[in-house]
Amino acid sequence: MGAATGEAFPCAKPGVDWWPDAAGSEIVRTVVTRPNVIRTIVATLLLCLALPAAADEAPATLPNFDAELATELGADNYGMRRYVMALLKAGPNRPSDPEAAAALQRAHLDNIRRLADEGVLVLAGPFLDGGELRGIYVFAVDCVTEAEALTATDPAVQAGSLVMELHSWYGSAALMRAGELHERIARENP
Numbered sequence: 595m596g597a598a599t600g601e602a603f604p605c606a607k608p609g610v611d612w613w614p615d616a617a618g619s620e621i622v623r624t625v626v627t628r629p630n631v632i633r634t635i636v637a638t639l640l641l642c643l644a645l646p647a648a649a650d651e652a653p654a655t656l657p658n659f660d661a662e663l664a665t666e667l668g669a670d671n672y673g674m675r676r677y678v679m680a681l682l683k684a685g686p687n688r689p690s691d692p693e694a695a696a697a698l699q700r701a702h703l704d705n706i707r708r709l710a711d712e713g714v715l716v717l718a719g720p721f722l723d724g725g726e727l728r729g730i731y732v733f734a735v736d737c738v739t740e741a742e743a744l745t746a747t748d749p750a751v752q753a754g755s756l757v758m759e760l761h762s763w764y765g766s767a768a769l770m771r772a773g774e775l776h777e778r779i780a781r782e783n784p
Contacts, residue, residue: 664767667767667771668734669767670767673768674764674765674766675734675765676735676736676762677716677733677763677764677765678733678735678737678738678741678760678761678763679730679731679732679733679761679762680733680745680758680759680760680761681727681758681759681760682727682729682731682756682757683726683727683756683757683758683759684726684728684756684757685750685753685756686754688755689753698749698750698753698755701749701750702748702749702750702755702756703784705747705748705749706718706731706748707783709744709747714733714734714735715732716769717731717732717772718730718731728756731745732765734770737762738760738761741758741760745760
């Protein structure tokens with residue numbers, strides 16, 4: 595809304611603006627003087643000039659930032675990195691013989707351990723609901739092609755007991771330390 599004119603508000607005088615309040619019912623009187631307008635214009639111009647300079651400044655580094663650790667874990671400026679997540683699904687060739695199933699599971703777990711020891715598998719685990727999705731892998735690799743080669747080494751995938759669905763994923767670089775922490779809290783390996 596603009597300033598009122600003398601026609602709409604017969605009491606209006608030069609240098610005085612009339613505005614409806616937020617509810618639109620009462621009239622709020624504001625005295626507009628030349629020094630107030632000039633101060634407002636100057637303050638606005640100074641603010642506009644300061645904004646580009648502030649935009650050029652580097653963002654503030656968070657207080658607990660550890661540059662050496664970030665580099666070691668492959669973190670970007672947000673503490674994140676690229677991974678590939680594998681969704682393990684039930685495959686068409688599930689062993690029906692319990693002994694064969696147990697042997698295949700043992701080989702699958704041994705492969706998980708090997709990949710974790712090589713530092714390319716940072717997280718793995720089963721889903722507990724017994725559904726079509728059987729588990730996940732999170733690989734510390736940059737592309738799906740690399741993860742495909744790693745999943746091809748899994749005996750359960752080779753046997754057709756599991757199939758993989760691979761997705762590029764962006765997550766915390768702190769996951770790179772999950773295995774190290776896990777070793778400190780696990781009493782035994784499966």
